[in-house]
Amino acid sequence: MxxxxxxxxxxxxxxxxxxxxxxxxxxxxxxxxxxxxxxxxxxxxxxxxxxxxxxxxxxxxxxxxxxxxxxxxxxxxxxxxxxxxxxxxxxxxxxxxxxxxxxxxxxxxxxxxxxxxxxxxxxxxxxxxxxxxxxxxxxxxxxxxxxxxxxRLQPGALGNQTSAVEDSFSTGLLEYPHYTRPAEFRGWKVPDILLSGHHANIDKWRLRESLRRTYERRPDLLDKLELTPEMKKWLQEIKEEKKMADKP
Structure with a gap:
């Protein structure tokens, strides 16, 4: 280019x-x-x-x-x-x-x-x-x-090409939370799912958390997405969780 x-x-x-x-x-x-x-x-x-x-x-x-x-x-x-x-x-x-x-x-x-x-x-x-x-x-x-x-979208520009694919906005959702070592810092722990080694479950957790972050910070983006039945179910659960958390 x-x-x-x-x-x-x-x-x-x-x-x-x-x-x-x-x-x-x-x-x-x-x-x-x-x-x-x-x-x-x-x-x-x-x-x-x-x-x-x-x-x-x-x-x-x-x-x-x-x-x-x-x-x-x-x-x-x-x-x-x-x-x-x-x-x-x-x-x-x-x-x-x-x-x-x-x-x-x-x-x-x-x-x-x-x-x-x-x-x-x-x-x-x-x-x-x-x-x-x-x-x-x-x-x-x-x-x-x-x-x-x-x-950064050019082939070979990034060390890990999947980084560009998974970035916020590339999928239509904001990116999921990231963690690295140590597994516990000042009493704050990394979610157990990320330490499980079960990649299919980790992928589901990341997608769900992307959905949560998008709903909480940029709900307007969800209007442009075609959600799967599973994502719709997660979104409803996320909304219910937020309602409960917001209750005095």
């Missing part, structure tokens, strides 16, 4: 892209990153990339020429997904990460200032993505989020 990141602040990226899973994935040749300052593609001798908006108003708007030229410069024979990081984009989630992970080439555009010239949206990008309903200074942090979530 190749990921090109277009930004006015390339100095923000080296630490993130060279560390942990992203750094190892590059060393293995799984992914290639290129961070490009699109100011270099300005036609102005002063490197101007923004201008005042037509019709008046506050702030500055990113001009179309530098971004069109930068995208065209990094687009070869492939047809990349060109992603605009912006508040108006579709909300980012695991399903979209899994979709993007199948692409060979992504171009992430990090905006700044008041916004983008609308012709960038209409004629250059293929996707507009928002990582949340809050305001950031620019798109750089969003680009880092997308890069991390997509690269």
């Amino acid at each position: 190749r990921i090109d990141i277009l930004t006015l602040f390339p100095e923000m990226f080296p630490g993130v892209l060279s560390s942990s899973i992203l750094g190892k994935a590059q060393e293995k040749g799984i992914v290639q990153f290129e961070v490009i300052n699109f100011r270099d593609y300005s036609e102005s001798k002063h490197g101007t990339v923004d201008d005042t908006p037509y019709g008046g108003g506050g702030g500055m708007v990113l001009k179309p020429e530098p971004l069109f030229r930068a995208v065209e410069a990094v687009t070869t024979d492939s047809k990349p997904r060109v992603i605009l990081l912006c508040p108006q984009g579709v909300p980012y989630n695991q399903k979209l990460a899994e979709e993007l992970a199948k692409e060979e080439h992504l171009i992430l555009i990090c905006g700044h200032y008041e916004g983008y010239d609308e012709r960038i949206r209409e004629h250059l990008v293929t996707d507009e993505i928002s990582i949340g309903d809050y305001v950031l200074t620019g798109g750089e942090l969003g680009a880092m989020v997308i890069a991390d979530s997509v690269v």
Whole structure:
């Protein structure tokens, strides 16, 4: 996979892209990153990339020429997904990460200032993505989020590939609780089922606990899932247990 990141602040990226899973994935040749300052593609001798908006108003708007030229410069024979990081984009989630992970080439555009010239949206990008309903200074942090979530899904990026499959949101449920040694710490014990060695029962416990955690923390996710009869039974039991626990 190749990921090109277009930004006015390339100095923000080296630490993130060279560390942990992203750094190892590059060393293995799984992914290639290129961070490009699109100011270099300005036609102005002063490197101007923004201008005042037509019709008046506050702030500055990113001009179309530098971004069109930068995208065209990094687009070869492939047809990349060109992603605009912006508040108006579709909300980012695991399903979209899994979709993007199948692409060979992504171009992430990090905006700044008041916004983008609308012709960038209409004629250059293929996707507009928002990582949340809050305001950031620019798109750089969003680009880092997308890069991390997509690269970790690439074959060989993680030491244990089942980790990506079992992560929260990958199954539609939040992930079950994890424990490690010691079996008892300050009087708090690991659940007996995890010490039993009975893997089928452990798998059932983990699924039930994923269901419990999702119900308690993100019940909205359950509306999107098709539950098996057994999971419906567990969910009803979990609801009853919570009612009993909440009683004074």
